Amino acid sequence: MAGSLYVHFLIAILTMAATHAPARIGSLWHQRMQTLKEYEVVRDGNIFGTSFSNSVVFSSEYDQARQQLDHLISSYQDRSFETVFSGKEVSNECGNCYSLTTPHPLHPPAFDLDHYQNTIMRDLTLVRGIGRATEKRLRARGYQTLYDLTGHPKYRSHVQPVIDCMCSEDSHDIMDLVGRRHAKSHPLVLGAAGLHELQDYVFLDLETMGLFSRPIILFGIGVIENGALNVYQYLLRDIADEQAALKETIRHLSGERKALVTFNGKAFDLPYLNDRLGYYGMDTPASTRIPHFDVLHFSRRRWRNQFPSLRLTALEREILHIHREDDIPGQMVPEFYETYLRTGNCGPLVPIVEHNRQDIISLALLFFHLMGESYGC
């Protein structure tokens, strides 16, 4: 009896005591954070090690990046954000953020639209029920194009929606239809991009604090304006800028005929963007119907088994002959940004911005390279 009275008495006391924050909590969690690893550092040349996980950094790259970090910290001491990054503040209904703009010359190949449309029109397998064998048989009997099939007793009802779709010049629907009949990485899917004007393309690449559920710290967007590729970068001075930067990014994606171009954006950038919009309770991009060309998928189909790696940096080296200097591994971006947040020294941001800008440029070049290979003239 006495025991149970005591219990109630003590519970009352404990409930009244307010939670006070012991001074060690922040550092406790910070220490735990240091033990979380989202990538593995593996011995150089250990190709075997890379097959287990996508997230590996070779030890030479790692050591070099750590040295670079120390070097950046000392050389950017006492330099303000604005002097290191010459950009401008942007305001919108979600707040303020900081925008950097750099133009890059670009010479996209001319796109042979006739060639693309002819290829489509000659592809009888786009019609439901027609496979390779049937197509061959049909050709032998004189059915060369989709138009010819409109007279076919069996396929005539199936072919009309295909022709309608192709004539609509709606790239989203065409990608969808071709992707369903072929693979989603089929060159005819990529070719749908040719239905767009150059100014429709939005090249997107995000730098984040890690793999999902964390802030996006740099939004990189490439847009072709007046014959040049303009790279817009929204770099967070603080996490508080994220919402305004999201808003700016959405603005680039809104518009009549925009087409999104990414490298691995179907798995990463676009879901991440939607994740952060949901986090802030913002609407997802005005049009979820925006056609999305993920260059990783087309690259895989094109160069699978030719190169040991299909990462963007590997492809740009092999295909575009671009060699980056002072680049940091993408996986190490979070710790560089974290160092900036903690110290206020913006040196660690320099290679992040550079890395992202090069990613956008390489993405655009690789995209046009693939387009040119298939439908250039």
Added chain:
Amino acid sequence: MAVDDVIRLLTTNPVYRDRVVHTEIIEPGPPQYGTLDTPLSDSIISYLDQNGIRLYSHQCDAINRIRAGKNVILTTPTASGKTLAFNIPVFTALNADPEARALYLYPTKALSNDQLATLEQMAHYTGISAKPAIYDGDTPQSRRAAIRDNSRIIISNPHEIHQVLSWHMKWRPLFANLRYIVIDEAHRYRGVFGSHIAMLMRRLSRLCLHYGSRPQFILSTATLANPVEFSQRLTGHPFELVNGNGSPHGRKHFVLYNPFYDGVGERSTHQETKDLLVSCVKNNLQTLCFTGSRKMAELVTLWAREDARRFSAQLADTICAYRAGYLPEDRRAIETHLKEGVMKGVVSTNALELGIDIGSLDAVIISGYPGTMMSTWQQAGRAGRKGDVSLALLVAQANPLDQYFMNHPEQFFSRSHEHAIVDTENPYIVSGHLLCAAAELPLREDADREFFGDSFPQLLPELASTDLVRKTARGWVYSGRGRAADLVSLGGIPGETFRIMCHGRLIETMDRAQAYREAHKGAILLHQGEMYLVKEMDLETHTVRVTEADVNYYTQPLKEVDLAIIETLETRELNGVKCAFGVVEVTEQYTGYKIKRGDTIIGVEPLTLPPLTFRTKAFWLIPSPDTEQNVLKGNLDFAGGLHGAEHAIIALMPLHVMCDRRDIGGLSSAAYGENGEPVIFVYDGYEGGIGLAEKAFEILPDLFATAHALVRDCRCDDGCPSCIYSPKCGNDNQPLDKIATTLILGELCKEPEKSESAGYVDAAGVVFS
């Protein structure tokens, strides 16, 4: 009746007869039926009719209250039909609203599987499109999206929910339409684990509200002393209790069986357990046997199969082991065989302890007291499900706690159930979940008080000081570079996993501590009753390589525990006793292993494993030289007194700091460190500490006073489980000296002179003291 045959065997066989120290007969009870306030839908009525079900009084009570919108906690015993009591209102809601959804949380995979089968059957019979599905770590990636979008009853576990909350955008269909959250076996969520779950439930409620739902909670638990308080703390909502059991139950014979009845004990508890298991299985009793460790589960299985094989090979094949580390498909096969009756004897750790409805089990053998009365009755409740006569056996171990119950059966059958403690104020736990919450949606100091209490905003600047969160116009935003949910481990168990490989095939996984204990080089590892010899343990790649082995020995590791003070953060003096709080480093070192055949040691081999070390927070006290002199003058055992005081203090920690005694560790020494001073340490059993010792240090006088009263007022002579015996003592409760304990604790809370505190005098002149 086979049960009667075994009971006759127990009373006639000379070996068994001597060891049966007590048989308690729990009389059968008839069914009590109830009525519903509103009739059920036709489809549910016909489901009940087809299955010949008439609802018991407690089921009706629960259904009525749930349908009236109340949060309900059910505490009726195992097999009383709790599941149906919450499935009926859930299906009713799904039937009425085609968008409505429910989330069921189970602590184990076995329970999830079982509930899935029940729900599928109910959906099939009623034609209500519930599409129940399990969503957990075993769910293939390819099925996940469809389950999230289409399943209207999702079965999961707290660990999975902890991981998925940050993906809430993908879960919109569930969160926007969630009507019920069912938490079955909720008593599992107590102590530190419970405190984590309490915060998890608040995160879940917060996301539901964000998407526009306010789900009702339905909890089911074992018998607790404080069900309503517990459920309110666990979920943050008010609750109504349903506890009157209307289900019938058969006669149960509860036997206390003491292998050490003669004070010697020819054979070990586990050998005796094996004999009893084989006797039950031979008599065609479907028997569930619980052992304290997974290793003993494997050994008892192995021995029992060997014994049974002498009788018939077929019989040997009906005995198997079951434990949590098995691969999902192996576990499922065992569960199915058990239900189909193919399996006769299953030896388990507590993975099977609770609530899966595996049909009729005739007997339960509990090998060693499981540590709480709640677990004991839960395990015993697994026998006698269909109203038939059943048998429960508690086989005592040699330790004083088990022996105390064997000598005092009346204590055993009358001891009250425990309080389940959940702490929602522990800043260490709360802050971790605030990080997770801030990664899910921006934290708003005003609006989120509803979930995290009035004082949570005080923690935010502390978290911001190391850049884990940043304040923005929208609220506090998580800004750490690791995933917040990965920082917070709900059980406080570190996430390192060792893979056990046999000829390149993965046979199981275990954490580092377990791997050191069971899969060190040279160890005989038991898996599914098969023996494996550990050839190599690669600490870098976390891989253990084993080969099949056929040997007639087993291995047992030797462990040393050490504790070093890293930093003294605070000190205080109480009645001349120096007390301190600070950071300590606890080190567990496996130094070797014994090779044993039966109970005989046939060899000892050294081990060179790195020590397992964790830093945590502790308080410690150094009794004065005077006390030591007093104890020694009385010809008492000083070390036994310190040890007893350590146990008593730990036993009463949960009263004060709201935790489970398993969350705390202790160490006492008559001559510690360089100064050779006597000392008692009490530490948080979790890496980094979880604030338990810290809070206890603030209230030391209260803690000491209650510990002293506990020992002083206990009517035993030499110490007993009610005072200084600890069920989790690493030294088998040796040495202990009750009188010395009382002296030491008495000094800690020495009452000031009578004249200063003789109580107080009220207006009428009556003295209270």
